[in-house]
Amino acid sequence: MENGEGVVKKFCYINRKAPYGTIYALESLEVVLIAAAFDQDISLVFADDGVYQLTKGQATEAIGMKNFSKTYSALGDYDIKKIYVEKESLEERGLSAEDLQALKYEDEDDDWAEKDSLFVVERDELAGIIDEQDVILSF
Amino acid sequence: MKFGIVVNEGPYTHQSSDSALQFVKAALQKGHEIFRVFFYHDGVNNGTSLGVPPQDDRNLTLEWSGLAEKHGLDLVVCVAAAQRRGILDEDEMGRHGKSANNLAPGFRISGLGQLIESGIQSDRLVTFGD
Numbered sequence: 001m002e003n004g005e006g007v008v009k010k011f012c013y014i015n016r017k018a019p020y021g022t023i024y025a026l027e028s029l030e031v032v033l034i035a036a037a038f039d040q041d042i043s044l045v046f047a048d049d050g051v052y053q054l055t056k057g058q059a060t061e062a063i064g065m066k067n068f069s070k071t072y073s074a075l076g077d078y079d080i081k082k083i084y085v086e087k088e089s090l091e092e093r094g095l096s097a098e099d100l101q102a103l104k105y106e107d108e109d110d111d112w113a114e115k116d117s118l119f120v121v122e123r124d125e126l127a128g129i130i131d132e133q134d135v136i137l138s139f
Numbered sequence: 140m141k142f143g144i145v146v147n148e149g150p151y152t153h154q155s156s157d158s159a160l161q162f163v164k165a166a167l168q169k170g171h172e173i174f175r176v177f178f179y180h181d182g183v184n185n186g187t188s189l190g191v192p193p194q195d196d197r198n199l200t201l202e203w204s205g206l207a208e209k210h211g212l213d214l215v216v217c218v219a220a221a222q223r224r225g226i227l228d229e230d231e232m233g234r235h236g237k238s239a240n241n242l243a244p245g246f247r248i249s250g251l252g253q254l255i256e257s258g259i260q261s262d263r264l265v266t267f268g269d
Binding site: 007009011023027030031034035037038040083132135136137138139 | 145147179180187219220249250254255256259260264265268
């Protein structure tokens with residue numbers, strides 16, 4: 001425990017803000033990509049305006065911002081396979097799962113079969129998932 | 140208990156730095172350990188030595204530096220967030236060919252891995268920000 005080697009904690013990254021307008025979404029993604037190298041048990045949550053981060057067809061040319069939305073589809077390569085989107089947050093914004101990118105990972109225990117890593121969950125269930133975590137970082 | 144602290148907002152605009160400072164002082168007073176204070180997002184602006192707040196106001200950077208000196212706190216400023224916002228130490232100044240550096244005493248610049256390590260090593264990771 002002294003140097004943290006071999007310790008696996010449940011880390012949860014909660015994304016609650018729109019992808020553009022503030023830097024939180026982009027800098028959250030930077031944390032997640034670094035965190036993936038630490039062999040911890042990672043979950044991502046998208047709720048409130050954070051659900052907009054995963055929408056398809058983002059076009060940022062007119063606001064002069066870098067479109068980083070394609071990076072989310074690489075999360076599977078970082079072995080991040082638990083991505084929870086709050087159903088009520090989608091509905092409150094007139095969105096559904098069809099508006100979101102399909103996020104996949106390859107399951108090494110199942111002959112590298114491609115599987116969904118994005119799960120739309122209800123608020124009650126999400127509360128339970130968050131309750132199980134050791135470390136929560138909210139952006 | 141061993142605490143990791145995260146400060147995600149800049150000084151003065153937002154209360155998060157004040158609240159974090161007060162939390163750290165209270166925790167130390169109660170005999171707890173502060174594993175690290177990690178400054179991210181605009182929180183990196185807490186580490187500038189160039190702030191000159193009015194004399195009748197608190198100086199948050201000086202308070203952090205003073206606390207670090209007194210208690211050996213590890214104050215870490217995220218390198219990527221700091222580069223974006225113009226917070227540089229001497230090394231970074233040289234690396235990027237800049238004409239000045241402004242990292243306050245007691246702070247050091249390092250990577251996001253320091254935040255993850257803080258989460259692993261601490262009993263509780265406490266975030267100050269929105």
